[in-house]
Every structure is written in C-alpha cells, then in structure tokens.
Amino acid sequence: MTKPFCFMLFLLLVSLLHCIKTSAQVPAAALSGPPNITAILEKGGQFTSFIRLLENTQQDDQINTQLNNSNQGLTVFAPTDNAFANLKSGTINSLSDQQKVQLVQFHILPTSMSTSQFQTASNPLRTQAGNSNDGEFPLNVTTSGNQVNLTTGVNEATVANTVFSGSNLAVYQVDQVLLPLDLFGSQAPAPAPSTPEKDVPVAATPKGSSTDASVDTSRALSLNHLALTMASSAISAFAAVSLL
Numbered sequence: 682m683t684k685p686f687c688f689m690l691f692l693l694l695v696s697l698l699h700c701i702k703t704s705a706q707v708p709a710a711a712l713s714g715p716p717n718i719t720a721i722l723e724k725g726g727q728f729t730s731f732i733r734l735l736e737n738t739q740q741d742d743q744i745n746t747q748l749n750n751s752n753q754g755l756t757v758f759a760p761t762d763n764a765f766a767n768l769k770s771g772t773i774n775s776l777s778d779q780q781k782v783q784l785v786q787f788h789i790l791p792t793s794m795s796t797s798q799f800q801t802a803s804n805p806l807r808t809q810a811g812n813s814n815d816g817e818f819p820l821n822v823t824t825s826g827n828q829v830n831l832t833t834g835v836n837e838a839t840v841a842n843t844v845f846s847g848s849n850l851a852v853y854q855v856d857q858v859l860l861p862l863d864l865f866g867s868q869a870p871a872p873a874p875s876t877p878e879k880d881v882p883v884a885a886t887p888k889g890s891s892t893d894a895s896v897d898t899s900r901a902l903s904l905n906h907l908a909l910t911m912a913s914s915a916i917s918a919f920a921a922v923s924l925l
C-alpha cells in the first residue's frame with residue numbers, strides 16, 4: 682500500500698467512527714431540560730387561543746413549575762383554535778379571572794396518562810380544577826376501539842392526535858373546549874355546530890412517540906445512512922487496494 686492511500690483510508694475510517702458516535706448522541710440530547718408547555722404548543726401550530734389563555738391565567742408558568750417538581754407528571758388536553766372558534770361568541774370573555782383559571786385547570790390531569798391508560802381509566806377523571814362530583818368538575822373518558830372521547834356533562838370532545846409525549850408530560854389535541862358543569866351547566870351554552878375535524882385517532886400514533894422523537898429518529902437514520910455510505914466507500918477502497 683502506498684503511503685497517501687493508507688492515509689486516505691485512515692481518514693475515511695476516522696470519519697466513519699465519528700458518524701456512528703454522532704448518531705448515537707442525537708436522541709440523548711433531545712431529552713435534556715424540563716419540557717416547556719408553550720414551546721410544545723407553539724410547535725403544534727394550531728393552539729394560539731389556548732396558549733393565550735394559558736398566558737392570561739399564568740397557568741403556563743404553573744404547568745412548567747409543576748413539571749419540574751412533580752414525579753407524577755401532567756396530562757394536558759389542548760383544544761385547537763377551531764375548537765375555540767366553535768364556542769358561542771363571548772363564552773370565554775364572560776368568565777371571571779378565577780373561572781378562566783378553572784377552565785384551564787379542567788384541561789389538565791395531575792398525572793401523565795398514556796393513550797392505553799385511557800382504556801382502563803375509572804370515571805370521573807380527576808382534573809386540576811378539583812372536585813369531580815356531579816355538578817362540579819366531572820370529566821369522563823369513553824373509549825371505543827381507538828377512539829377516545831371526553832364528556833363533561835355539558836359537551837363531548839374527541840381526543841385527536843398526540844401533540845407531545847415525554848417522561849412526565851402528555852399533551853393531546855382535543856376538538857372541543859371542555860366545558861365544565863360548574864361553569865356552564867345551568868346556562869346550557871350552545872356551541873356552534875362544529876364541522877368534524879379530520880384528525881387521526883389517538884391510538885394511530887405509535888405509543889411513546891412525539892414530534893421531537895420522530896424528527897430525531899429521522900436525523901439519526903440519515904446519519905446512519907451516511908455512516909453506511911462511508912463504510913461502503915471504505916470497503917471499495919480496500920477492494921481497490923487488494924487489486925493493486
């Protein structure tokens with residue numbers, strides 16, 4: 682073997698090793714730091730009304746603090762902008778500040794629930810809004826096959842796709858704002874007839890997946906592909922050498 686050729690081969694092998702090492706590090710980096718609910722929802726792209734409500738009620742900070750301090754985690758049901766648009770106009774504005782906080786807390790469970798846990802959950806679910814007795818803040822889950830619905834006694838929402846799923850936080854998209862009996866029971870609000878959203882049922886998302894994870898996986902995959910390409914060039918180099 683000539684000296685320059687050996688050197689080239691050496692370079693190839695070094696960069697090959699580097700590629701493998703880099704691809705192994707990608708998923709680990711994605712797990713660092715506590716999750717940020719606002720950033721997660723912003724990434725979802727269709728939760729501006731809910732983000733605004735979270736900010737107005739300071740529940741965004743509350744959620745982030747709880748995530749940092751709790752082992753149980755949280756589940757957040759995030760209504761889409763469409764869901765807010767379907768409300769009778771003035772529905773949110775007619776609430777007092779405290780009621781707005783309760784409305785947001787009604788969308789949060791004090792444990793992180795996976796999609797499969799909905800199938801076996803016992804009703805009513807406990808929300809951050811507190812008392813789940815009839816007439817107060819009951820939230821029931823009903824499932825049928827892959828479909829998961831939430832009923833409040835006032836309205837019913839369908840859980841659509843998983844927005845985020847981490848070790849202590851699960852965020853699911855819902856097609857209706859969940860209206861608790863305590864705030865909306867007597868006045869029987871009539872949400873405008875909603876056009877069904879073409880959402881993927883929740884169970885269609887692979888368990889434990891998240892947008893982050895899939896992005897990182899594809900990056901890792903393309904790095905692995907690169908590594909493979911490098912490896913095959915190294916092999917052809919060897920083949921070339923043996924022919925000399």
Ligand SMILES: *[C@@H]1O[C@H](CO)[C@@H](O)[C@H](O)[C@H]1NC(C)=O
Nearest residue numbers: 716717718719720721723745
């Ligand atoms: C969370 O994300 C939002 C939006 O990206 C950002 O404005 C805010 O500073 C972040 N909060 C923390 C605690 O990092």
Ligand SMILES: *[C@@H]1O[C@H](CO)[C@@H](O)[C@H](O)[C@H]1NC(C)=O
Nearest residue numbers: 714715745746747748749750
């Ligand atoms: C999370 O908690 C740790 C320790 O309790 C604290 O040092 C850190 O500042 C907190 N981080 C956030 C984003 O609140």
Ligand SMILES: *[C@@H]1O[C@H](CO)[C@@H](O)[C@H](O)[C@H]1NC(C)=O
Nearest residue numbers: 823824825828829830837839
């Ligand atoms: C969920 O709600 C949708 C729309 O209201 C309804 O068609 C479906 O039958 C419900 N499914 C379950 C499991 O309750």
Ligand SMILES: *[C@@H]1O[C@H](CO)[C@@H](O)[C@H](O)[C@H]1NC(C)=O
Nearest residue numbers: 804805819820821832833834
């Ligand atoms: C929720 O489920 C409980 C237990 O099955 C039931 O007693 C209650 O009436 C249900 N409430 C609503 C709002 O569906």
